[in-house]
Amino acid sequence: MQETTANQVAGNATSSFTEHLQRDRPDLLPYHRAMPAAAAAATPLQVPHATTIVAMSYGGGVLMAGDRRATMGNVIASRHIEKVFPADRYSVLGIAGTAGIAIDLTRLFQVELEHYEKIEGTLLSLDGKANRLGAMIRGNLPMALQGLAVVPLFAGFDTTAGVGRLFSYDVTGGRYEEREHHTVGSGSVFARGALKKLWRPNLAEAEAVSVAVESLYDAADDDSATGGPDPVRQLWPVVYTVNRDGARRIPESELAAVAGRIIEARSAERREA
Template structure:
């Protein structure tokens, strides 16, 4: 019986009952390939990057020591741009991939949000079918496969470049992974940044990151790196003290993913602004 006659009779299609992969992406590829973003023909002949909103800077860093536990902080600004317009001032680009990992996205916003949803589901699907979580390397590799699947769209200017960080339960430490548009996966040490403001954020991280930061200090370093990126890159949004829109900042430790609350971020931003307002300050 074909899938369509199964669906019309209301019973589960054969593809659902076939033993096979624990991967949701593989299942979609076989059963409903049109739902995978990379398989969608756009019919575009030229670059589409100016037609779709673009999400910008993500920073991430590791923190902690053996005594107080380790983890990662990931932060993203709230701006999406379309050419030289601001498409959104409150877009969110940092998400929990699962309980013990975070993913941040830069690049074509619509595709990126879809890929994040797919990645979250990929991890949850595996966990439900297998009854256990993937290793952190396994998660990082699945994200690489999803990004690789998006290569046709990336070639038309709709690239997505994620940053992935998580707590490795086997090694008890925070780890970071960066990617290129072809799905290349690179483990980063200490800190990293992606997106249009990443050059400036990376400079800031290099100066401010230290071994053995605690979680609060690491959050402050991440916010300050975004502040520096927004200072020099018009596509990165700084903290909006008028509308009280703060970056999305999350920590991942042995206790899991936790988003830093707005009032804590307001205090961090206030401190940074106060430091910089002082005459003769470094910035």
């Protein structure tokens, strides 16, 4: 009897934590929620939205940065939200869209990768991670059709190829590899314009950090939903780099210095004009 039970458990084991939840506890999935028909037909829910994320390749890895503002309609819902998270040792995830669902999806994705490593005894490949994130976004499609969309950016270091790689998604879970840089969120068009002028191949890590902060600064100048560096409140973007040594969050002291140089340079330009 004990042997039969053990075999049944082994047969039910899966390296995907999401599949385990879908089979045994679908109610715990972030996107397994149905809005009441009356609510779906009414005015869209006013919920916090995370906004601008930028990501780029640099010499030796990839970088991802996000501003700290969340909005709810015309109101600033939060000035302290974090939108970029480590997914595992060699990858990071940035979120834009409905903040609550996006954060839950991020946590689920982190557990998914940790669960796979524990079951299989090895890290999931970077392509495998990107595919599993796409499946999660696809699972949220019914909520996206009701206005509660989540659009992430995913970046990581491919330990097999020895290069950093960057992936964007659409609300259907479609996955697209970006070769240079990419942005998502309400300020993305302005941040992308800045990246086109500032980015170049094989940037040094410090240069890439400066480019990311400046692109968010430009986005905040034109998009009210994007929060720029705030020296008064001592609020700086969240910035991660990923290379062969793993993911690293850039310390706030470094970001404060970078933002200070950018603000001083812009102020000097205005004085000279």
